[in-house]
Amino acid sequence: MMTTLTTAEPILAIENVSKSYSGSDSASLVLRSVDLTIAKSEFVSIIGPSGCGKTTLMKICAGLLTKSSGTVTFDGKLGTPPPRKMGVVFQSAALLPWRTVLGNIMLPAIIQKADLVRAKERAHELLEMLNLVGIDDKYPWELSGGMQQRVSIARSLVLEPEVLFMDEPFGALDAMTREKLNIDLQAIHARTGATIMFVTHNISEAVFLSDRIVAMAARPGRIADIIEVDLQRPRTQNSYVDDDFREVEARVRTSFDRAAAS
Amino acid sequence: MTTDMSSYTSDAPHTAEPGEPVITRRSRTVNAILSIALLIVVLAVFEVISRLGLVSTLLVPPPTSIFVTLVNGLISGIYWAPLLNSLFAGLVGFLIAALLGFGVGGLLASIPRLERIIFPYVVAFQSTPLIAIAPLIIIWVGFGIQSKITVVVVVCFFPILVNTLQGLRLRDRDRQELALALGASRWQIFRYIRLPGSMPYVFAGLHVSAIFALLGAIVAEFVGSADGIGTLMNEQRSLFNVPGVFAILLILMVVGLLVNLGMKALEKRVTFWSREKS
Numbered sequence: 001m002m003t004t005l006t007t008a009e010p011i012l013a014i015e016n017v018s019k020s021y022s023g024s025d026s027a028s029l030v031l032r033s034v035d036l037t038i039a040k041s042e043f044v045s046i047i048g049p050s051g052c053g054k055t056t057l058m059k060i061c062a063g064l065l066t067k068s069s070g071t072v073t074f075d076g077k078l079g080t081p082p083p084r085k086m087g088v089v090f091q092s093a094a095l096l097p098w099r100t101v102l103g104n105i106m107l108p109a110i111i112q113k114a115d116l117v118r119a120k121e122r123a124h125e126l127l128e129m130l131n132l133v134g135i136d137d138k139y140p141w142e143l144s145g146g147m148q149q150r151v152s153i154a155r156s157l158v159l160e161p162e163v164l165f166m167d168e169p170f171g172a173l174d175a176m177t178r179e180k181l182n183i184d185l186q187a188i189h190a191r192t193g194a195t196i197m198f199v200t201h202n203i204s205e206a207v208f209l210s211d212r213i214v215a216m217a218a219r220p221g222r223i224a225d226i227i228e229v230d231l232q233r234p235r236t237q238n239s240y241v242d243d244d245f246r247e248v249e250a251r252v253r254t255s256f257d258r259a260a261a262s
Numbered sequence: 263m264t265t266d267m268s269s270y271t272s273d274a275p276h277t278a279e280p281g282e283p284v285i286t287r288r289s290r291t292v293n294a295i296l297s298i299a300l301l302i303v304v305l306a307v308f309e310v311i312s313r314l315g316l317v318s319t320l321l322v323p324p325p326t327s328i329f330v331t332l333v334n335g336l337i338s339g340i341y342w343a344p345l346l347n348s349l350f351a352g353l354v355g356f357l358i359a360a361l362l363g364f365g366v367g368g369l370l371a372s373i374p375r376l377e378r379i380i381f382p383y384v385v386a387f388q389s390t391p392l393i394a395i396a397p398l399i400i401i402w403v404g405f406g407i408q409s410k411i412t413v414v415v416v417v418c419f420f421p422i423l424v425n426t427l428q429g430l431r432l433r434d435r436d437r438q439e440l441a442l443a444l445g446a447s448r449w450q451i452f453r454y455i456r457l458p459g460s461m462p463y464v465f466a467g468l469h470v471s472a473i474f475a476l477l478g479a480i481v482a483e484f485v486g487s488a489d490g491i492g493t494l495m496n497e498q499r500s501l502f503n504v505p506g507v508f509a510i511l512l513i514l515m516v517v518g519l520l521v522n523l524g525m526k527a528l529e530k531r532v533t534f535w536s537r538e539k540s
Contacts, residue, residue: 062443083443096455111450
């Protein structure tokens with residue numbers, strides 16, 4: 001069992017972060033003074049209606065978008081995590097079709113000029129962890145959408161990152177595949193101890209995976225509520241029908257609806 | 263070109279689209295037989311027209327006499343040296359144009375400002391039937407093989423340049439974001455993402471240019487050259503040896519087909535990952 005409390009050592013802190021596109025009127029304000037601290041090994045989901053800036057917030061934390069004001073602190077130092085220490089999983093798998101599965105997984109190690117022997121070992125571990133054994137030499141377009149997303153998760157983990165940013169990674173998958181991947185992701189989280197920031201608009205997915213859920217509201221994008229999820233781990237497929245689970249789910253739904261209505 | 267490289271999210275990437283005609287092996291054999299039958303019928307019609315004297319055999323020689331001329335010529339070996347000469351000029355010119363076109367394309371793509379300044383001229387030249395410059399080049403460079411190579415370079419360069427530019431200019435948002443997340447340098451983005459991504463375009467340009475190379479060499483020879491298969495064809499024409507002209511045309515047809523097949527095979531090997539979507 002891992003430590004899931006906010007009192008644990010913080011690894012990522014966002015303070016007073018705002019983001020607006022061209023112009024300072026309130027209409028172009030995407031994020032308004034967001035504060036959030038994420039602890040080491042914590043799994044935090046960001047949830048909210050479309051247009052609430054949840055992806056924008058994640059991308060600012062990952063250094064993929066610039067912020068208009070405020071600060072991001074990683075591991076005690078001002079700034080976003082260096083590429084070496086973070087992994088990003090996008091909504092689309094974004095695999096390179098001319099590289100094999102293994103070639104795609106190795107890409108971060110090649111770009112970061114990491115120890116390739118070590119990375120290759122790690123890649124094989126990940127292939128096993130993600131039920132991808134025996135497809136090293138296949139090409140992305142030979143795989144189903146769910147398999148492609150597994151490969152992209154393996155790619156994000158090959159450098160053993162401290163933080164993992166995931167932007168609706170299972171949004172395009174069917175419910176069955178999504179549930180399977182949620183279980184695998186939970187196992188990976190437990191095994192690697194990585195801190196995970198997970199953007200989704202699926203409430204039960206957020207409850208299943210998270211230690212904490214951040215509900216955001218739109219216009220302007222801001223944090224509306226933060227819900228602690230202190231459910232036993234590991235959670236299983238049966239967890240979805242537990243009373244505790246449903247209670248948390250109901251609480252998140254209330255926050256979500258209130259955020260959507262505001 | 264209709265290469266789509268954007269998404270691979272289908273759960274069943276290899277099944278045929280519904281409504282796509284199913285081509286069985288049997289219907290393929292039947293089609294092949296029909297193609298050959300068509301050729302035989304057309305040749306037979308020409309043979310009959312020519313033999314009956316409906317048109318002058320001087321203008322339209324019977325196919326059998328063309329065939330005899332071709333076989334005799336192949337046996338006596340009069341075609342080989344000129345053909346090799348032309349092919350050599352075509353190949354050298356093509357390779358130079360490929361290097362130049364790809365190199366200049368890469369340079370322009372990495373300096374967007376320069377590309378914007380030069381691109382109007384690239385479009386202007388691309389739209390000009392550059393083969394028309396052949397007489398000028400013969401005047402400047404002379405009747406040797408150099409002038410042929412120059413003509414080939416000129417006609418092959420622009421298709422390769424334009425396609426390389428088009429391929430390198432592709433900006434896939436997902437891939438750009440990935441590169442940013444991985445902390446890739448400009449060179450790494452080029453080396454690992456943009457360059458391989460441009461290959462289907464580059465190879466489409468090379469394919470077009472390979473045919474242009476043959477065309478360029480022969481036109482240069484028509485305009486004026488001491489040697490080559492086009493020169494030989496010109497000689498046959500001036501001797502009114504129409505079967506001889508047709509025999510050379512047949513050889514050029516075979517060479518063109520081989521070049522086409524070779525380029526297709528190469529293209530398939532290098533850009534196997536880029537599937538054409540109907």
